[in-house]
Amino acid sequence: MAAIEISGLDVVRGGRLVLRGIDLSVADSIVTGLLGPSGSGKTTVMRCIVGLQRYEGSVQVLGREAGEPLLRREIGYMTQSPSVYPDLSAGANVGYHAALHGRPRGSAAEAIDMVGLADRGGQLVGTMSGGERSRVSLACALVAEPRMLVLDEPTVGLDPVLRRDLWQLFRSMSGERGVTLLVSSHVMDEAHRCDELVLLREGRLLAHDAPDQLLARTGASEMEEAFLRLIETTPEVSR
Amino acid sequence: MNVRLTLTTAGRVLSQLRHDRRTLALVLVVPCVLLWLLSEVFRDAPGVFDRIGPALLGVFPFITMFLVTSVAMVRERTSGTLERLLTTPIGRTDLVLGYALAFGLLALLQAALACTVALWLLGLAAPASVTVLVVLAIANAVLGAALGLGLSSLASTEFQAVQFLPAVVFPQLLLCGLFVPTDQMAGWLDALSRVMPLRYAVDGISQLTGAVSVPSAVWTDLAVVAGFAVVALGLGAATLRRRTA
Numbered sequence: 001m002a003a004i005e006i007s008g009l010d011v012v013r014g015g016r017l018v019l020r021g022i023d024l025s026v027a028d029s030i031v032t033g034l035l036g037p038s039g040s041g042k043t044t045v046m047r048c049i050v051g052l053q054r055y056e057g058s059v060q061v062l063g064r065e066a067g068e069p070l071l072r073r074e075i076g077y078m079t080q081s082p083s084v085y086p087d088l089s090a091g092a093n094v095g096y097h098a099a100l101h102g103r104p105r106g107s108a109a110e111a112i113d114m115v116g117l118a119d120r121g122g123q124l125v126g127t128m129s130g131g132e133r134s135r136v137s138l139a140c141a142l143v144a145e146p147r148m149l150v151l152d153e154p155t156v157g158l159d160p161v162l163r164r165d166l167w168q169l170f171r172s173m174s175g176e177r178g179v180t181l182l183v184s185s186h187v188m189d190e191a192h193r194c195d196e197l198v199l200l201r202e203g204r205l206l207a208h209d210a211p212d213q214l215l216a217r218t219g220a221s222e223m224e225e226a227f228l229r230l231i232e233t234t235p236e237v238s239r
Numbered sequence: 240m241n242v243r244l245t246l247t248t249a250g251r252v253l254s255q256l257r258h259d260r261r262t263l264a265l266v267l268v269v270p271c272v273l274l275w276l277l278s279e280v281f282r283d284a285p286g287v288f289d290r291i292g293p294a295l296l297g298v299f300p301f302i303t304m305f306l307v308t309s310v311a312m313v314r315e316r317t318s319g320t321l322e323r324l325l326t327t328p329i330g331r332t333d334l335v336l337g338y339a340l341a342f343g344l345l346a347l348l349q350a351a352l353a354c355t356v357a358l359w360l361l362g363l364a365a366p367a368s369v370t371v372l373v374v375l376a377i378a379n380a381v382l383g384a385a386l387g388l389g390l391s392s393l394a395s396t397e398f399q400a401v402q403f404l405p406a407v408v409f410p411q412l413l414l415c416g417l418f419v420p421t422d423q424m425a426g427w428l429d430a431l432s433r434v435m436p437l438r439y440a441v442d443g444i445s446q447l448t449g450a451v452s453v454p455s456a457v458w459t460d461l462a463v464v465a466g467f468a469v470v471a472l473g474l475g476a477a478t479l480r481r482r483t484a
Binding site: 012013050051052053054067069072073075077079081083084085087088092096097099100101102124140144 | 243244247248251254255258259318319320322323324325326327328329481482483484
């Protein structure tokens with residue numbers, strides 16, 4: 001069964017058509033990367049899935065129309081800019097989300113541990129670096145232990161070791177716990193860490209395939225190049 | 240509605256306040272200092288402090304809570320935390336009630352402290368019932384918080400939220416009967432003040448001041464203030480729109 005089934009998705013924001021006729025089927029229990037340059041519509045697709053965005057068309061998530069109240073128990077969403085309270089400690093931030101999802105007390109510490117901030121739970125988020133805040137924000141999504149994680153650029157600006165660790169975490173969550181992950185990035189070199197890739201550009205879906213398939217199909221040696229070739233070979237749809 | 244989520248949210252807001260010692264100190268100390276200043280200003284005009292003082296015990300919590308809540312809500316909106324909360328199982332009513340509860344508790348502290356200072360240190364004439372006075376002060380605070388919550392959706396920045404103070408609170412201050420008793424105002428001003436909640440709060444408190452036992456009109460005033468607060472909270476919850484264009 002597909003975890004996310006999108007068809008004919010159009011979104012107008014600020015009088016501009018930011019998503020045009022997206023058809024997309026995201027498989028269950030794998031890591032799908034949502035790639036594209038800034039402004040390509042990645043965040044808007046995610047906002048549709050988590051029920052924050054008005055749209056035209058159909059967006060089915062875990063068998064329900066996006067935005068249905070029951071889905072809020074099943075999806076963990078991490079926004080692009082860290083949405084955490086700077087005047088609370090990391091532990092209190094994650095603990096609040098744990099409580100909202102009815103998770104036990106100890107789960108907050110576990111989630112903080114998962115994002116590599118084990119000894120920093122007591123620190124005020126306002127005194128943390130941007131990358132650390134972002135990881136606290138990620139922990140807030142993880143603590144819900146949802147069936148689906150929608151993560152908007154979770155690894156941006158992090159050091160390479162941390163990035164690798166987080167991707168390992170994402171992979172193990174899908175592999176061992178069967179969580180469906182949709183992870184956006186504008187960094188093409190993160191593409192090979194995903195099971196499948198969705199390439200977006202200017203609100204249109206360019207391609208949806210496994211990373212090696214995309215490379216093979218375009219004859220490119222790396223993802224950046226594959227992306228360029230896809231842009232060049234995709235016929236321009238009239239606006 | 241979910242009591243556990245409401246309490247959790249109130250707890251979260253309170254621990255945010257606990258980390259903001261300066262705001263806390265300002266909220267608690269400033270009303271006391273202002274009351275002291277007022278009593279000094281009217282030192283040689285007997286009776287004036289006894290008339291205005293109690294009303295201010297109701298007005299201060301209203302103003303502080305209005306400001307604190309509207310800025311807190313705008314912050315919650317602009318920082319993205321509100322949007323994220325709306326993707327979690329918490330309902331909009333739980334969220335709004337959680338805020339009202341947290342700021343209501345803060346208001347309880349503020350009112351209790353201001354009443355103590357006014358009655359025992361500044362020699363304010365005792366009202367018919369100190370408890371009812373504190374209850375009215377808290378109702379005012381919740382009203383302020385509720386209006387702040389409701390109006391915060393009209394402000395997209397903290398600058399705008401702060402400007403709602405002169406826009407929404409000052410007219411009520413002018414017309415609530417504090418400066419000129421409502422029955423001495425021009426008819427249209429009196430009519431205008433009848434749709435403003437602060438009028439009932441100040442009326443309730445002044446009824447309480449001159450009396451030996453609690454007049455029944457006080458309960459009517461309290462009910463009106465509470466009614467306004469409930470409506471404003473409802474509007475606050477209704478304006479927390481989950482989906483945006």
